[in-house]
Amino acid sequence: MDAYVRPIAYRRVLGFVASLWMRRSGYFFLGLTLTLAATGFDLLLPWASARLIEGVAESADQALVWQSWVVLLVAFAGFAISRNLAHRLWIPLAARNMQTVLLQGFDHVLSAPADWHATQATGETVRRIRRAMDGYDAVTDATTIHLGPALVVLLGLIVMIGWREPIAGVLALLVALAFIASNLLVGMHWIRPASLQANATDSHLSGIVADVLAASVTIKGFTAERRESNHMEEIARLWGRSSATAWRRFVDLGLVQNLLLLLLLTGLSGVALYTWARGETGPGDVAFAVTSFLLMAGYLRGFGENLRVAQKGLEDAADALLLTALPREETREPVLVDLSWRGEVVFDGVSFAYPQGRVSVLNRLDLQIKPGETVAIAGASGSGKSTIARLLQRFYEPSAGRILLDGHDIAQLPLATLRQQVSVVTQEPTLLNRSIWENIAYSRPTASKAEVIAAAKAACAHDFILQLPHGYETQVGAYGARLSGGQRQRLALARALLVDAPVLIMDEATSALDPQTEAEVLASIAALRPQQTRIVIAHRPAAILAADRVVWMNKGRVSENSTSVLF
Template sequence: MSEQYEDEEETRGRVLSNGQVMAFIGGYWLRRPWLLLGSAGLMLVAVGFDILMPTAAKTLIDAVADPARDTNAAWKAWALFVGVYVAFVVTRNIAFRFWNPLAARNMEEMTNEGFRRVQAFSSDWHADTFAGATVRRISRAMWGYDSVSDAVVLWLGPALLVLFGLSAQMAFKWPLIGGLSLAVVVGFLVLNLWVVKVYVRQANLKSNALDSRIGGALADAITSNPTVKAFGAETREETRFAGITGAWSRAVQITWGRFMDVWVMQNVLMVLLQAGMTGLLVNLWVKGQATAGDIGFAITTFMLMSGYLRNIGENVRMLQKGLDDVEDVANYALMAPQVADAPDAIPLAAAEGEIVFDHVSFRYKSAEAPLYDGFSLRIAPGEKVALVGATGAGKSTFVKLIQRLYDLQGGAIAIDGQDIAQVTQGSLRRAIAVVPQDPALFHRTIAENIGYARPGATLDEIRLAAKRAHADGFIEKLPKGYDTLVGERGVKLSGGERQRVAIARAFLADAPILVFDEATSSLDVETELHVQAAMNELMAGRTTIVIAHRLSTIRNADRILVFDKGRIVEEGRHAELKAKGGAYARLAAVAEGTA
């Protein structure tokens, strides 16, 4: 297993017992008690009619076998036989009228809440988890709930009542036959519940994990299709994917094979029930102690019981698979968000945009030593600060920490005097507009992507933001203009076009703090000049942080901070830092030499 898959296994949480998963599902049932009681109550009434079927069959057979040929009694018996079955069908149908809305609403809420939980998890969690696998787990859980609920409420519960009810009827009249029936039913249940748990479940969990891995591998390869094509690596990716599906195929064959083994054991018990029940009654008939109706009762009872027993076998398998499918989402519900709002968190009130790092200590979970150790810095309201330094020096981490994508190990960060650990994450991030180096857009229209910064923005406001970002020119040349779909992650646009859309989004956000992370790196020189002018306009009166390797974009910064291993080794304006002949001067010399 690769390191990525090992990391992903850690994000799934601990293995839950069947009881814990059932308790999670049961919580959804109890959200709508009247629908649950209505469907369960009607199912009980239907079970009562089902238990009467063998008795109705015995009455009919005895009536038609009576030498007196009482036709009136025969027709009454026939009416009872048909009426019991019609009552069973009608009652069960009405029960589904309660059950279907209960199931649909609970499945909707389980999926929505699973999505909400996953969104609340930290950037680290998402970095360690394949998006495709997470999608597979959430969508599989919805249908797992359906399987479990149907198995328990619609099939297993009624089946147990019918089986024990019929066994009790027979035991009352024929203790030996009733005892045999009861023994087979108990043996069948033990076989299914115990054997499936100890013999089948581990194999099923393994095949489920590989099913999730298929989703992860598909998403990984398909979203990276431009890279695959660039290296002519289609065959290599197909081989890699075939290895994963091959592992799933081998695992699922083991799972299915074990279910088949259980099925064979079930049928041995069914034969024992059939042969024993009918044989004992034929023996009583030979002795003159049973009527033709009794034989009919036994055959009808066996047919009814065998149907329910087969359903038990199938539904125990469905139940276990459903529980395993729901387990990941049940785990998500138990996992606390890695970065959580404080219980008394309040919205951030940011107007000036002052940023203060006060003796901040921070270490990534995979790092041996902290990146920041007692780091302190103040950025004044409205100040334009540039961060430069080698890769890994701590520039991007600086931005992630002011967004509170990670929690600190020590110290505090404040915006306008408010500790960001004590404000709601949503309000904090809405106060910071970020233009990343490689913007990821939604597979929605350009207007929707720009408008994402401010829900409810009018099309005129979106157009103005695009114009200020110098994006309106290329947008209006597209066949559908602002209604053009940009493709997954914006693949239909060039890198420069994506960045201009992201800059337009930042204009529309109108946040007091701006972050430009290599925001002009994909632009040609002419477009960069236009966008730089627009950025300068946007920066006016706002606190701005610019991360840049192209030093031409930061010449006019109020202050340049040179980072090295989580420390600021130099700070000042462009000209004075260059004159010092230190770390910044060396970076400038390299940049000018490659320009």
């Protein structure tokens, strides 16, 4: 959570937002032009109303009065029309750029290495991506639609007020400067730290909620609902305190700003009435002063509110920059290294320790698996069995030694090429919340119907699939929650078999099956791909007995090789 509290310079975030604007510069500049036109019409309103009231008060020619009335209506109509047209341009710009922020964030998260994902809460990451989108939108709206026009109107009003009455103009300038300075200085040095902390707790809260909901079955199984509710209450209380602190600071700043506006009203109206009492000005000047205050106060309030929105948006959009700074896995395109992959695997003096781990999981491991051989890797928990699978797919890199696939050092192969040759099924397979057909065909979307069904049959999944209400079109639910553990494992096996990779790794991939079904699945897999190299990480007898050779692991090294096992 500490990463959220470290601020990124506003100029970097603004540079990122501006780069998105320039991707669609036509929309941006036309929208900006129309927004400035609306601002100009808005600025005409005090002048037009003053002219109308002066004409009425002085009993001028009615034609001139009606003309002034038309000018007032035209000014407001021009404001309404140009502002509406500007918004019609801002909408597609915002929608497309928010899509860009979403896709960029999604791409960087998806490309992050396995050790990063292992330390992140999914809900927290989702919240960061969503907040980055909203942050871009808030910054864009605040700066282009509100803050920029507000500055133009305020400057124009100050000039017009000063032209009519220099003292009032100076007062208006000083109040406006104090108003803007209070927003900038107080916002940067007092409100921003509270906002950063509020963002941190907000992300943490989202991560906890997602984690708890994903484990709902486990929670219910241990009747831990009340315990989790109490834990959530503590997290929510922390979120409430940090958010309330940020909100109170916004309210305190609002009080300061209202006192400044009171000073502005006192000065403008007081000077106008004083000069009117002395006969130096007329009713139109008083009307101009009051109208100018109302317009100026509205823009100053809007400026303050939108500056806070922009500030909050900058903090949120900073999440997009944090995501772009994530480490990325290698993204080289797959290449054709060898036309005849055979599936030979060699671990040559491989050592490895997990990030932040104090003990090496593998210690100078030497292991050779011949093409087409089925090797069972057995041993006590923590002996390094599953690590072999992770290293072979390069989710992690060995600290020493090398791993060869058909004579090629896998560290030199593009990841996409390597992972096309090594298919893995884990003990806890991950299914997408889609249909059974989509989950099996996920490994090879171009596969034919016959190929998908053949893979399902080889995994002994075809029969139970046909018994489901919608067969292969049955939705599996979140993480495959609508299926049993054994059914999920068989679908994952079918998905892996569909790839027809030279090497298949099964990491406790049949642990949820009964012994008879497990034996049938292993035999069916061997029959479907007789030339495939299979690495079976297992404890259970059926999986081990189905192997050509058993490799026993102990403390990260091979302790024994055998071709038969006695239980």
